Amino acid sequence: MKHCDRKEDLITYLYGEMDAEQERAFRRHLLSCSSCRVEEASFRAVRTSLQSWQLGDVPQIVVPLEATKRKSIAEYLEEMLAVFPMLRYAAVSAVACLVMLTVAAALNTEIRYDATGFSVKLGLFNKVETAALSVDEQQVKALIEAAVREREAQLRQEIEVKIALLDKELSEKNATLLSKAARELKLEQRLRLQRALMKLEQERNYGIRFEQDPFNLWGGVSKSTSWGD
Amino acid sequence: MQFSDEELVEKVLKGEQRAFEVLVNRWQRQIYGLALRILGREDDAYDVCQETFLLAYRNLSKFRGEAKFSSWLYRIAINCCHTVMRTRGNNLSLECQREEVGYEPSVESDFLDEAMQKAQLSKIVRRALMGLPAEMREVIVMKEYQQMKFHEIAEVLGIPVSTVKTRLYTGLEQLRQRLSHIKGAL
């Protein structure tokens, strides 16, 4: 069979990437070139064999995008406020208080917040009027604590679910790794045995002596090892 | 409505992170398949796949749309595969060593039913492919399993189209030799 140098064309033809004109021309070449004809047929057979390796189920790829994102201070604040919703009210009321105090100062008002409650003395009318709004401190505290507790429990639960999922993924990965390791170990042992056999055979045939003991398959234990005292 | 890859990239760049999940779902099978057939190990394929999408996400603003998104993604994936191959060195896995030493049990097609024969053939093909030099294997995988055009492969690998064809030719030739002694493979 004579050699043909149209390998590149053969490949282009094989994968159907010739235009109609090129293809017609190459078909004519195939009729007259047995080398290309044989090669083309054998390559088609290889391609068919290659298709026997089909992809099975593919694991869902988890891409940890969150870890790559950098948070701005505003996002951190937003997150904190989401965790402790009471902080938001605290922030709002702090601003409100500041406004009130400014106004109150202008109006010559006396505001007192003590153990008896919240009282405002309006000096504007030159007459003392006490409005006891009586906001129970204990009540507010209890509300804040309840909200924090609730949020904490919710977060704890979410975290626990995430941990369980990660655990499961890990143990699955471990299992496949272990079975793979066991298989490779078995293969390795087989290889060692096979090599030892070959050495033995050579020794028998040619009388060659080996420095290493062919039965010392796993390397570690030598003949001189004493078993117990 | 189905968005194109390029439209989805636009969305991600505008801050819609969910659009990236669509891209991952669309391409993960292709990228995983590419990595698995180049590297031959499922754990490596998974790692490469994950790393590819992470790198793509972080560098998305550098994707200018001169090439197809898939080509860009394949290019990242191939680079990740090269990194894995470098760290693993040229050591063949035990499975490949066994093939080289010639411990492959002979395939007597008469004794195997069709399904077993198919599974056996798939295994043999897998080993033959893994025994090829990486540069030939890459080209064969991209052409045979990813159905990429010659110019796409050239673009992804950054080599001339004629080099792609030469590697493909040599790869097929070597596979033919490796498979020629297997009954039923060719």
Ligand SMILES: [Zn+2]
């Ligand atoms: Zn020819």
